Amino acid sequence: MEHASGDKRFKILEAHMKKHQYRHDALIEILHKAQELFGYLEDDLLLFVAYRLKLPASRVYGVATFYHFFTLKPQGKHTCVVCLGTACYVKGADKVLAAVEEKAKVKAGETTPDNQISLLTARCIGACGIAPAVVYDGVVTPRQTPETAVEHMKGWISNGH
Amino acid sequence: MVIDDLNAIAEKERAARKKIVIRCCMAAGCMSSNSEGVKKNLEQAVKDAGLSDEVEVRGVGCMKLCCEGPLVGVDPEGALYEKITPEDVVDLVNTIKGGKTKLKRGDLNHPFFKKQLSIVLANSGQIDPERIEAYIAADGYQALHHVLREMTPKEVVETMVKSGLRGRGGAGFPTGIKWGTVAKTQSQQKYVICNADEGDPGAFMDRSVLESDPHSVLEGMAIAAYAVGANQGFIYCRAEYPLAIKRLQNAIKQAKSLGLLGSGIFESPFNFNIDIRIGAGAFVCGEETALMASVEGKRGTPRPRPPFPAESGLWDSPTLINNVETFANVPPIYRNGAEWFAGIGTEKSKGTKVFALAGKINNTGLIEVPMGTPLRQIVEEMGGGAPDGRQIKAVQTGGPSGGCIPAQHLDTPVDYESLGKLGSIMGSGGMIVMDDSTKMVDVARFFMEFCMDESCGKCIPCRTGTVQMLHMLEKILDRKATARDLAKLEELCEMVKSTSLCGLGQTAPNPTLSTLRFFRNEYEELLQPDQHGPHNNGPAKK
Numbered sequence: 265m266e267h268a269s270g271d272k273r274f275k276i277l278e279a280h281m282k283k284h285q286y287r288h289d290a291l292i293e294i295l296h297k298a299q300e301l302f303g304y305l306e307d308d309l310l311l312f313v314a315y316r317l318k319l320p321a322s323r324v325y326g327v328a329t330f331y332h333f334f335t336l337k338p339q340g341k342h343t344c345v346v347c348l349g350t351a352c353y354v355k356g357a358d359k360v361l362a363a364v365e366e367k368a369k370v371k372a373g374e375t376t377p378d379n380q381i382s383l384l385t386a387r388c389i390g391a392c393g394i395a396p397a398v399v400y401d402g403v404v405t406p407r408q409t410p411e412t413a414v415e416h417m418k419g420w421i422s423n424g425h
Numbered sequence: 426m427v428i429d430d431l432n433a434i435a436e437k438e439r440a441a442r443k444k445i446v447i448r449c450c451m452a453a454g455c456m457s458s459n460s461e462g463v464k465k466n467l468e469q470a471v472k473d474a475g476l477s478d479e480v481e482v483r484g485v486g487c488m489k490l491c492c493e494g495p496l497v498g499v500d501p502e503g504a505l506y507e508k509i510t511p512e513d514v515v516d517l518v519n520t521i522k523g524g525k526t527k528l529k530r531g532d533l534n535h536p537f538f539k540k541q542l543s544i545v546l547a548n549s550g551q552i553d554p555e556r557i558e559a560y561i562a563a564d565g566y567q568a569l570h571h572v573l574r575e576m577t578p579k580e581v582v583e584t585m586v587k588s589g590l591r592g593r594g595g596a597g598f599p600t601g602i603k604w605g606t607v608a609k610t611q612s613q614q615k616y617v618i619c620n621a622d623e624g625d626p627g628a629f630m631d632r633s634v635l636e637s638d639p640h641s642v643l644e645g646m647a648i649a650a651y652a653v654g655a656n657q658g659f660i661y662c663r664a665e666y667p668l669a670i671k672r673l674q675n676a677i678k679q680a681k682s683l684g685l686l687g688s689g690i691f692e693s694p695f696n697f698n699i700d701i702r703i704g705a706g707a708f709v710c711g712e713e714t715a716l717m718a719s720v721e722g723k724r725g726t727p728r729p730r731p732p733f734p735a736e737s738g739l740w741d742s743p744t745l746i747n748n749v750e751t752f753a754n755v756p757p758i759y760r761n762g763a764e765w766f767a768g769i770g771t772e773k774s775k776g777t778k779v780f781a782l783a784g785k786i787n788n789t790g791l792i793e794v795p796m797g798t799p800l801r802q803i804v805e806e807m808g809g810g811a812p813d814g815r816q817i818k819a820v821q822t823g824g825p826s827g828g829c830i831p832a833q834h835l836d837t838p839v840d841y842e843s844l845g846k847l848g849s850i851m852g853s854g855g856m857i858v859m860d861d862s863t864k865m866v867d868v869a870r871f872f873m874e875f876c877m878d879e880s881c882g883k884c885i886p887c888r889t890g891t892v893q894m895l896h897m898l899e900k901i902l903d904r905k906a907t908a909r910d911l912a913k914l915e916e917l918c919e920m921v922k923s924t925s926l927c928g929l930g931q932t933a934p935n936p937t938l939s940t941l942r943f944f945r946n947e948y949e950e951l952l953q954p955d956q957h958g959p960h961n962n963g964p965a966k967k
Contacts, residue, residue, distance in 0.1 A: 288722055289722035291723075292702070292703070292705055293703065326724055327724055331706050331707050331725070334705060348626075350871070351789075354784045354785060354857060386665065387706075387879075388628070388665075390453065390629035391453060392789065393781075394457060394491060
């Protein structure tokens with residue numbers, strides 16, 4: 265089935281659902297794919313998934329909002345994920361987070377108004393041997409300090425203006 | 426696939442081995458410090474030096490001392506080089522020809538390595554996790570063959586009971602008894618699930634096992650499936666571990682193509698398939714009933730037990746759930762026998778345990794030690810104590826469900842019972858060291874905030890209790906609380922502990938209770954005098 269918008273990404277998503285035989289238990293896998301394709305899960309996309317899997321929209325929305333990994337808001341061009349696992353925390357991740365929050369002028373979980381940077385936190389990325397760790401655009405970076413983190417983000421801010 | 430084919434693969438792999446092996450860590454920790462670049466340059470440098478015929482550059486799993494990564498080992502010399510950059514490799518390759526180097530060499534005689542006993546991590550850092558041949562050459566899938574061709578499912582369960590293995594996910598339930606219960610339950614359809622939703626912050630043992638030796642988990646699951654009579658398995662892995670997922674997918678594909686998973690394994694009537702399910706960032710999904718809901722594609726909320734998953738689990742079928750490390754222990758038990766395994770560890774806790782050592786400690790990384798090893802040996806000798814000349818104040822085990830063990834109890838042997846007596850738990854194996862600069866009330870607040878965030882919201886004691894307990898802890902930290910507030914906090918902790926639906930709520934008060942038990946003075950120092958006078962300090966009148 266084609267989505268009314270003609271957006272090709274829906275076709276890819278459709279193929280993925282077919283691969284899973286439209287099984288209800290594949291909902292989380294399909295939402296992973298949808299987020300990978302579209303960056304975030306907007307209402308229209310969730311309704312499309314619900315319709316194709318023959319699931320109530322409430323069930324799809326319920327699952328999408330239950331899991332932290334899924335986001336219903338668009339993300340910025342760059343993402344900065346500060347790990348706040350215990351090992352990172354006792355080694356000063358809270359100070360790293362405070363520094364990047366001040367630099368980006370947004371709080372954790374928010375995106376800058378110019379859509380450049382999304383600031384996120386993680387509960388533990390399992391990189392405790394190299395704590396504190398920060399994930400910049402998907403790249404895990406070891407042993408961060410408030411200074412190195414701010415330095416890293418400088419590139420993003422000046423590039424964006 | 427018959428045993429001769431398996432042995433032929435192993436023989437071929439062993440025969441192809443080169444004289445010298447340079448092992449380069451390709452687990453997530455070292456890869457974040459560019460070990461991929463190191464490996465690429467190593468391959469080029471070996472070629473440039475004309476050593477391609479005698480030297481193999483091998484990507485391997487975790488080499489344990491994560492804080493010194495990227496790590497590179499050279500065999501048979503037995504050297505371990507630390508903090509290697511892509512620029513260092515020419516120097517490193519020159520050492521093979523007898524050249525001198527100033528590269529930092531790790532001390533393999535240090536207690537960090539010497540006191541380890543590797544069962545689960547035996548292949549970690551040694552074999553290439555992306556090649557099934559390497560696992561087979563390390564006696565892989567021999568145990569599965571032995572079990573399928575020479576043992577009845579009943580004997581497999583009996584061996585597991587005899588080995589004394591207990592669940593490595595945290596609670597320590599005897600694995601053999603769990604297998605026996607699922608095996609006894611009559612049903613056409615049964616499932617085996619591997620819990621790889623390693624959510625405890627500060628724990629990365631399971632991630633390392635999956636990244637370093639994925640086939641050991643698959644083999645363990647297949648043996649378990651034969652014992653209980655299941656034909657379908659699921660690995661529920663958290664989305665935060667992309668490399669582990671990639672290596673698992675690769676391992677499953679390889680095992681299928683060799684007929685070690687699928688139909689008629691080793692020409693027996695036994696069929697077994699494994700699918701991966703990727704989590705989506707919910708701590709509660711580590712709880713078995715919540716995990717099963719998530720595998721079914723639903724919100725990961727727990728349900729009351731009984732019925733236990735062993736009787737009615739995934740899609741109401743009998744289901745065996747064990748954690749990654751538990752499954753990784755299975756093949757060695759059937760290779761070496763239950764008596765061998767039962768000879769390691771303490772009377773009630775058998776075998777070894779893998780710990781992720783992190784926090785304020787000099788040597789961070791992975792260690793595997795026999796059960797019953799004193800905590801002091803782990804943190805002081807192996808871990809090298811706290812950095813910057815500071816003193817170790819406490820060791821946190823069991824993550825948000827565990828507690829803080831104070832320095833005066835460091836001589837406690839690490840086993841399920843001893844840690845339980847101190848109000849902590851073995852947990853899955855995260856061990857975070859805290860030094861004298863760590864404020865314990867803040868640690869309690871940190872874990873309570875975690876539990877509040879991760880509460881699924883299904884039952885009231887956990888949903889609202891964690892919010893209230895967090896408020897009270899914040900009030901104490903803001904120096905606005907009185908002794909009455911502290912008494913209320915303790916009362917609420919006990920209530921949430923005894924009335925919550927699942928393990929998350931039942932254990933959420935543990936970090937607070939254990940810090941109250943051992944560091945009460947830190948709470949009391951923050952309290953304000955009660956304005957109503959000392960007579961009203963007790964609990965409110967009914």
